[in-house]
Amino acid sequence: MLLLAFDTATPAVTVALHDDSGVLAGSTRVDARRQGELLAPGIVDVLRAAGRTRAELTDIAVGVGPGPYTGLRVGIVTALAMGDALGIPVHGVCTLDALAYAAGRDGTVVGPFVAATDARRKEVYWARYADGRTRVEGPAVDRPGDIAEALQGLPAVGAGAALYAEAFADPRGPEHPDAAALAAFAVETLAAGLELLAPEPLYLRRPDAQVPVGYKAVTPGGPPPRG
Structure with a gap:
């Protein structure tokens, strides 16, 4: 291979x-x-x-x-x-699985922990792990303050944890x-004979770019439609 x-x-x-x-x-x-x-x-x-x-x-x-x-x-x-x-x-x-695997493999964390990356909009993408290979919750996107109590006491890795250290008990590397x-x-x-995910994006929310409200496809005074 x-x-x-x-x-x-x-x-x-x-x-x-x-x-x-x-x-x-x-x-x-x-x-x-x-x-x-x-x-x-x-x-x-x-x-x-x-x-x-x-x-x-x-x-x-x-x-x-x-x-x-x-x-x-x-x-x-x-x-x-x-x-x-x-x-x-x-x-x-x-x-997040790759980030968790890296943290578990290099000894950054042992036992249950959280991986979190920056999702912008004052939110994080996150998942909870039993160890470096076993995801038990997520992935999800939330405001750090909304999940702080549920994840209280768990070490956390990733840029999301570092950025919102007040919401994560023990932020540590790697960040990316x-x-x-x-x-x-x-x-x-x-x-091991196991399957990986399909190569399809996990967006979890709508894209940042939006069509403006009230957008008009044809401007007044423009050429008449063909047909």
């Missing part, structure tokens, strides 16, 4: 390449406004660093959020396009998902 993994659901544009033995190369850049500019060069750089080509890939794993509409669709559309062009399967991984952890999670899951 040679699996390419990437995630653009958060400000981190992260890419990694994994074979059955471990991560061969990885790249992460944090820039909330440039996912579309950074992902393709990141993929090229990782393949070059590993001395591999796209033709050698057997699988793609992509973070499916939850995350903001614009950033999230960059990764998923890229994954689907590459998978179709190469004729290889594309697997989805919940971004890492494609190396996402790739390892995907390889481990597939090797």
